[in-house]
Amino acid sequence: MGEDLLTDRPDDIPLLADTSGMKQPSTARGARTRAALVAAARRVFERDGFLGARITDIPAEANCATGTFYKYFSSKEEIFTAVLEAAQDDMLHPGMPHADGDDPIAVIEASNRAYLVAFLRNAKLMELMQQVALIDPKFRELRRRRGAIFAERNARRIAELQERGLADPTLDPLLTSMALSGMVSRIAMDVLVPQLRELDEVVEVVTKLWVNGLKLTPTS
Template sequence: MVQHPRAADAQAPAASLPEEMSGAARTERARAMRARLLAAARDVFERDGFLDARVTDISAAAGVAHGSFYTYYRSKTDVFRALIAATMDELYASLGGAADGTQPGSQPLDPVDGIDRANRRFVAMYRENTALMALFEQVTTFDPEVRALRHAARERMVGRVRHSIERFQSAGLVAADLDTEYSAHALVAMVNGLVHYWLVLGGDFDQERLVHTMTRLWAQSLGLPAPR
């Protein structure tokens, strides 16, 4: 049964930043404090779990007064949502971004090399965020906004992969009649599901073997050559 947030974590009225500060200084201070609180919140969530984490612990870890927290976030749920939103965007961009065989400011990659690089980056980022991803799965079961964040991030990831398949089709590398939307959903589900099973649920996988297999399945499902 889901526990309700402690009274200390209830929404509180926000305080205002010092009036004598310039607009630019206030903006920079707010940005720095938000980042500081996010870093502290991550440490507390990963240490205590979402349900047992408290705003007082987050404030203490950030080295700020308890009331200062509420200048920037309404509750521990609010700061968790902000933390997850930033992490999910970065994580899912890693899989979709390089999968079309291109990189900003560089020569196009071989298509299969691009897929392999994207898979490796996704695995590396998931490893860096394993504890947070486990909490994310927990909170999606009872927080509609976190669940919506997950759905939106997943859709953006699928969109990037779909775009990469469409580019391959335009280049004559992939069959023109392949359903790009369903293919993108299937490929994202494969990689995300396997990596989650390995890192969060404790699956017994060898990293190099897993990445090579995912890249081979991805490439050959599109009719591209198998990785070397």
């Protein structure tokens, strides 16, 4: 998959967003208002894009005053960070177990499917993240570091398969991980999002490419 194929839940992966320094509500009502603003911001960003979105559109979408926005957020960038924080658990699929005790081909197929379903569920936000990465060096570096950690985790799983004699031992695990994971992420954006092919067909093809790329030997 694009990020954490053949991995456990990535608890050691850097968060997409850190809102610890932001203003936090002190009441339950304030928490509800802030959550409504974050939900409204996601709708506005997905509708208008990051650059096209205006701060005034966000409280309007949430049916509250513009002044309310500034009680919790200082800028468009800050509320976008809050949007990512709210979505980041949903954007990572639950992960799959190590390949040790399972059929690795079945693990790859299930993980590809889980990733692609999660990607489709958050496709517009994925596109927004690409936009923001182009204009925000800090966010771009954060995405790069996250991607590197996911690639390293997948590489360890590939190395395990090589040690078990199930995968091509001549492959560099890290480069292979980067190439195959990048392939799945790209096809998700370029094929699934515009609905050029059905999910099942894409899952079948990318899984075959993983299996063929690794020269994976079935365990049964």
